[in-house]
Amino acid sequence: MAQASQADGTVAIRLIAGGATTLASSVLADSGLEHYRGSFANKAMVLPLASSAFGIAVNGRRAQQPESRGTAAPTVSHVGSTAIGLIGLGFHAYNVLKRPGGPSFTNLFYGAPAGAPAALVLAGALGKAADTLAQGKDRIGPVELASGRAIGAMVGVGLFGSVGEAALLHFRGAYHDPFMWLPVTLPPIAAVSLLRDVIDDHPRQATMILLGTTAALGLIGMGFHAYGVARNMGGWKNWRQNILAGPPLPAPPAFTGLAIAGFGALLMMRQRRRHG
Amino acid sequence: MSADPQHAPQASAGRAPDVFKPGGWVPMRQYPEIDEVDFVIVGTGAGGGTLACKLAEAGFSVVAMDAGPYWRPLEDFASDETHQQKLYWTDERIVDGDTPLKMGSNNSGKAVGGSTVHFAMVSLRFRPDHFQTRTKLGYGADWPIGWQEMWRYYDEVEEMLKIAGPVRYPWGPKRGRYPYRAHPLNAAAEYLARGAEALGIDWTETPIATLSAPRGKAHPCVYRGFCVTGCSTNAKQSVLVTWLPRAIEAGAEIRDLAMVGRVETRNGRATGVHYHRNGEWRFQKAKNVVVAGYAIETPRLLLNSANDEFPDGLANSSGLVGKNLMAQLNQAAWGQVEDEVRSYKGPPSLAISEHWNYEDSGKDYFGGWSYMSQGPLPIIWAKSLAGGRSLWGQDLIDEMNRNNHSVGLKMVGETLPDERNRVTLADETDQYGLRIPRITFAFRDNEKAMIKHAVDFMDQSLEATGATERWKEMNDTCHLNGTARMGDNPTTSVVNADCRSWDIPNLWICDGSVFPTVGGVNPSLTIQAVACRTGDRIREMAARGEL
Numbered sequence: 103m104a105q106a107s108q109a110d111g112t113v114a115i116r117l118i119a120g121g122a123t124t125l126a127s128s129v130l131a132d133s134g135l136e137h138y139r140g141s142f143a144n145k146a147m148v149l150p151l152a153s154s155a156f157g158i159a160v161n162g163r164r165a166q167q168p169e170s171r172g173t174a175a176p177t178v179s180h181v182g183s184t185a186i187g188l189i190g191l192g193f194h195a196y197n198v199l200k201r202p203g204g205p206s207f208t209n210l211f212y213g214a215p216a217g218a219p220a221a222l223v224l225a226g227a228l229g230k231a232a233d234t235l236a237q238g239k240d241r242i243g244p245v246e247l248a249s250g251r252a253i254g255a256m257v258g259v260g261l262f263g264s265v266g267e268a269a270l271l272h273f274r275g276a277y278h279d280p281f282m283w284l285p286v287t288l289p290p291i292a293a294v295s296l297l298r299d300v301i302d303d304h305p306r307q308a309t310m311i312l313l314g315t316t317a318a319l320g321l322i323g324m325g326f327h328a329y330g331v332a333r334n335m336g337g338w339k340n341w342r343q344n345i346l347a348g349p350p351l352p353a354p355p356a357f358t359g360l361a362i363a364g365f366g367a368l369l370m371m372r373q374r375r376r377h378g
Numbered sequence: 379m380s381a382d383p384q385h386a387p388q389a390s391a392g393r394a395p396d397v398f399k400p401g402g403w404v405p406m407r408q409y410p411e412i413d414e415v416d417f418v419i420v421g422t423g424a425g426g427g428t429l430a431c432k433l434a435e436a437g438f439s440v441v442a443m444d445a446g447p448y449w450r451p452l453e454d455f456a457s458d459e460t461h462q463q464k465l466y467w468t469d470e471r472i473v474d475g476d477t478p479l480k481m482g483s484n485n486s487g488k489a490v491g492g493s494t495v496h497f498a499m500v501s502l503r504f505r506p507d508h509f510q511t512r513t514k515l516g517y518g519a520d521w522p523i524g525w526q527e528m529w530r531y532y533d534e535v536e537e538m539l540k541i542a543g544p545v546r547y548p549w550g551p552k553r554g555r556y557p558y559r560a561h562p563l564n565a566a567a568e569y570l571a572r573g574a575e576a577l578g579i580d581w582t583e584t585p586i587a588t589l590s591a592p593r594g595k596a597h598p599c600v601y602r603g604f605c606v607t608g609c610s611t612n613a614k615q616s617v618l619v620t621w622l623p624r625a626i627e628a629g630a631e632i633r634d635l636a637m638v639g640r641v642e643t644r645n646g647r648a649t650g651v652h653y654h655r656n657g658e659w660r661f662q663k664a665k666n667v668v669v670a671g672y673a674i675e676t677p678r679l680l681l682n683s684a685n686d687e688f689p690d691g692l693a694n695s696s697g698l699v700g701k702n703l704m705a706q707l708n709q710a711a712w713g714q715v716e717d718e719v720r721s722y723k724g725p726p727s728l729a730i731s732e733h734w735n736y737e738d739s740g741k742d743y744f745g746g747w748s749y750m751s752q753g754p755l756p757i758i759w760a761k762s763l764a765g766g767r768s769l770w771g772q773d774l775i776d777e778m779n780r781n782n783h784s785v786g787l788k789m790v791g792e793t794l795p796d797e798r799n800r801v802t803l804a805d806e807t808d809q810y811g812l813r814i815p816r817i818t819f820a821f822r823d824n825e826k827a828m829i830k831h832a833v834d835f836m837d838q839s840l841e842a843t844g845a846t847e848r849w850k851e852m853n854d855t856c857h858l859n860g861t862a863r864m865g866d867n868p869t870t871s872v873v874n875a876d877c878r879s880w881d882i883p884n885l886w887i888c889d890g891s892v893f894p895t896v897g898g899v900n901p902s903l904t905i906q907a908v909a910c911r912t913g914d915r916i917r918e919m920a921a922r923g924e925l
Contacts, residue, residue, distance in 0.1 A: 201563075202568050207559070208560050208562065208563065208583055211559060211560075211562070274559050276591050278558070278591040333592040333598075334598060335598075343600075
């Protein structure tokens with residue numbers, strides 16, 4: 103039984119680190135494209151690229167080798183990602199609010215998005231959580247990690263954030279394709295189910311299924327966005343313009359990353375119920 | 379693609395160009411000339427094209443003719459202002475009066491789809507009171523249609539064109555959500571916004587008929603900026619790519635390069651039209667004739683159709699055919715700013731203030747006006763500088779080099795109906811042997827007072843944003859309306875609210891010429907709304923046997 107518990111714990115760490123890796127990948131691709139479109143007008147626009155690339159490396163390593171005792175690199179990466187994400191949120195808010203009309207729909211549609219730097223914050227926090235657990239510790243400061251509930255709560259809130267971003271940007275696209283309703287209907291149900299499990303401290307099978315569907319939706323969404331790119335003038339033959347003008351390819355997998363980390367949280371909750 | 383669309387009809391042999399597919403065709407029904415079709419429509423622009431769709435979908439047999447070519451936007455439109463003049467109606471006309479109009483670009487089109495092929499896509503609703511200016515505001519003439527009914531038809535047209543507009547519109551009664559979201563503002567639009575905020579008035583993103591998201595086979599706008607010379611991506615929701623494909627699918631026939639020269643009548647009813655196509659004059663029999671040639675060609679055709687029965691021209695017992703021509707005011711204020719504006723990027727009028735359409739106090743004139751940000755293309759800009767500031771030679775070249783830092787605001791202002799502003803026939807004839815129109819126009823005191831107020835206000839707005847070297851462009855006009863006004867009284871109007879002529883029960887007029895007043899907004903949305911209403915009314919009347 104103790105061995106099973108250990109194995110479950112290892113899997114959970116893998117999942118949480120894997121989720122963080124996926125999120126960081128989404129951020130790297132997204133900020134790479136969008137900041138390239140913005141011509142790196144502000145030099146600080148390279149920071150999320152650097153920190154998310156660093157995050158992919160350390161979280162990816164952690165997902166592969168959940169038990170390795172590390173160096174200081176992971177901590178530097180996670181703290182860096184979180185800090186750069188938070189600073190990025192400030193920059194993005196300024197970018198929106200400085201436009202004529204202030205916090206109007208048009209400025210929220212076309213100004214710098216809040217979701218992207220928030221994803222970087224989440225990638226840093228999830229990475230730090232995975233690291234801490236891997237080192238056999240069960241809390242970061244006052245936050246208790248071992249039960250999986252804190253991580254589950256973070257994923258639940260993160261999902262709502264991603265849903266908010268999808269809702270805003272799909273509203274910008276006037277929900278012209280009915281499938282655009284999917285990411286604003288299914289993930290919120292998954293998030294509510296996950297948060298209910300966290301509050302009840304009772305992981306349910308239904309949540310597993312919903313998170314699995316959400317993870318799949320993130321990948322399917324990339325396919326839909328690829329189709330969306332094709333619907334721009336010149337289609338994929340004009341990829342250099344249309345990848346920038348069309349729906350963002352790297353955005354939907356943020357759902358996948360969060361859902362994977364959510365699996366990890368559920369696994370920890372289940373494990374503790376079994377053995378706790 | 380077969381021969382040059384300007385010289386060989388494209389819509390023939392049972393097919394019409396597929397505007398969404400290079401080299402593609404769509405099947406098109408064709409009607410023999412000896413068959414008396416239910417409706418022959420003269421003109422396929424905002425009025426005629428829209429009505430062709432509505433009538434074909436109502437089950438009528440429809441032949442819609444246009445003097446212009448059937449273009450394929452994806453293949454035939456170049457990013458070249460000079461080349462794209464092929465979209466304009468540049469046939470000979472005589473202009474006179476104290477303010478002779480400049481014809482042949484922003485105010486006319488000769489193409490299937492009419493001038494919507496090159497319009498600036500600005501899609502505004504009339505202020506409700508502007509349908510009843512005589513009763514409510516003491517000037518002009520009342521429309522015979524209530525604003526609530528017109529607003530229902532605005533809904534229909536906006537949905538059909540997937541208008542991209544703001545989430546909340548600051549003026550007038552609450553309206554439904556625009557089908558698509560507004561486009562991002564370009565820098566020129568931001569200057570309007572900042573100026574309006576400094577002056578304490580509302581502004582918003584202009585509702586425009588270009589896609590902000592994909593729609594069927596039409597691509598979203600790529601912000602190429604050549605909107606007024608013809609959109610080559612089909613993002614622009616012109617009649618050519620919206621109503622007409624639907625009309626053809628519903629069984630309408632479009633005849634391109636078909637210039638109608640005369641409407642035939644017998645025993646007080648229209649019997650068909652004489653038209654010129656493929657080098658010869660032909661005759662199409664019809665149970666009903668709809669004239670939709672816009673404010674110049676519509677009265678010209680009605681006057682050119684004079685015969686023994688109707689010696690003063692058709693539908694002209696009131697004597698009003700050709701009268702009350704209203705050319706909207708299009709004056710501008712310009713200035714220079716330090717940052718790079720590149721105002722020609724994206725659609726030309728992305729931000730608007732309708733403040734002075736809805737505010738009546740503080741005016742020493744009747745009527746309303748709106749103003750929009752501007753993005754002139756190089757040749758238009760050179761003409762503005764040469765005409766408005768008398769720059770020429772090196773001075774003009776130097777000024778053109780600073781174009782990236784120029785920013786401007788342009789009004790769309792209401793002209794009052796005045797019978798002295800009119801279209802008559804000149805003695806000269808054109809390439810078809812038809813008498814050409816003489817267009818007589820002058821600004822009166824009311825227009826002059828409005829222009830002064832508007833350009834001063836726009837100048838203040840520019841000043842508030844830090845623009846320097848400001849100047850005023852005083853002599854531009856745009857959309858043409860009037861010349862066959864609708865009304866409730868056969869002695870003071872040409873058609874009734876259903877666009878049916880008082881004199882000839884099976885002759886209809888459906889375009890901007892039926893406007894009793896023009897308001898301070900671009901007319902295309904209203905023309906299409908009137909056409910939608912006319913289509914519905916004809917269907918209802920046919921069902922009751924009243925045609």
